[in-house]
Amino acid sequence: MNRLLLVEDKGSLRAVLKKTLEAEGFEVDEAADVPQAVRRLRSGPYLMVLTDLKLPGGDGHEVLKASLQEDPLLPVVVMTAYGTVEDAVRAMKEGAFDFLSKPVDTSHLMVLVERAASQRRLMTENILLKEEFAERFGMPRIIGDDPSLRALTEQVRKVAPTPATVLLSGESGTGKELFARAIHELSPRSGRPFVAINCAAIPETLLENELFGHEKGAYTGASSAKAGRFEMADTGTMFLDEIGELTSSIQTKVLRVLQERSFERVGGTATLKVDVRLIAATNKDLKRAVADKSFREDLFFRLSVVPLTIPPLRERPADIPVLAEHFLARFGREMKLKSPPRMGKEAMAALRAWRWPGNVRELQNCIERVLILCDAEEIRPEHLHLSLVENSASGTKADLTVPLEEASAAASRQVAGSYLREALRQARGDKGRAARLLGMAPKAFNAKLRELGASIEEAGLTTSKQ
16 A cells, blocks of 8 residues: 555645655545545545645644544645644644644655655554554554464554454354455554344354345235345445355355446345445355355355465464453453452463364453452462363373372362372272372372362372372
8 A cells, every 4th residue: 555645735745745745656646625635534544634724614623633543544734835833733632743844845754754654564563462553553462473373463554454254163163254354454444333243143044134135025024125134234345254155046146236336125126236345254164055055156256266274273282371461350340359360370281272162362361360250369270160071172082191289280179189089090099009190209199189179089099108
């Protein structure tokens, strides 16, 4: 994107500035007054805005306000021949990137333009992972430092400014809507509608009506016309979550929207045109659905112009502590806790050992539940209420070749208890031998037995003396 908006009422100066900017490789759109500037802004996107302060139909402050409403990241340079300190301070407080006095020094102007353009690109590149930008502009923050997540956010950054349709694949709870919102916020459609709908959450008989709306009298009870989600998303982004749940007839209508940008309401004959960018998401294997003839092949190829796969949380365990601490801080603030409990080492080890079938959403719910129910100063594994049965998908016994110290870093207290009992079974109740199997001193082994309640009786064994 190399497009600038120049707002100046004097034609001669506007022509000079435009020629200067175009000579440096910028594409320049012009406006001579505030209403024209506002219309131009709506047809963006722009790399930056250069506006006079004294303008017909308003002033540069209105252009500044309209610019930031369209795009919070848009740098705006205000210039005026009537500049005062007060004008400069006001413009900067309102969010202007800088202030330029007339007569304009073209070399100074180009320095400002290059700085503004550089800042815009830098902020766009970093907004996904930088909390300060996310908080300042109210944008979604994607948390994590795993290489797979970083590669994904780089793909998001590249595809966001384009009009390409995106297909997000990933397990439930991985944050598909968060990534969809990030793509929208980093796109030229930022500030326009973002309309999301979960195709699996709405009964099949109502989904077509929700997506495309209906005309008055289309069915019993339709006392007035109703706009559908696609109409609501016009000029913005439509996010279809769980798109694999669409019936064949609705798939056909969605395909038409993608191909022709048009559709009819339920019970209507008038063809409606929409300008919508579509982002779809699924936790199903759509290729298999195509092979099974339950999903249209032509729609699949239309949707997967840019396919992005979100990794499950279990494949990026190093991000679990970062996410856990983030949710602790977030829910602590929301609940207005003066002294929220801190995460203990064993509890954090249990979090890292869990497979998180519900992914980030499950972790978020876990931390929220802990802050509601835990009265202790330190969060321990038992406060997490992680189920040993659910976590042991394979149903295999503990591997006693792993020392307990390492196992504790990768399992909850319940898992540690299973290690002790399994050791006792393999050692036929001999505590000393069981301790050696686990690489522990006998006293430490006994202390751990008492702490975890992993008694000899539970193991169904008779012990030998140490």
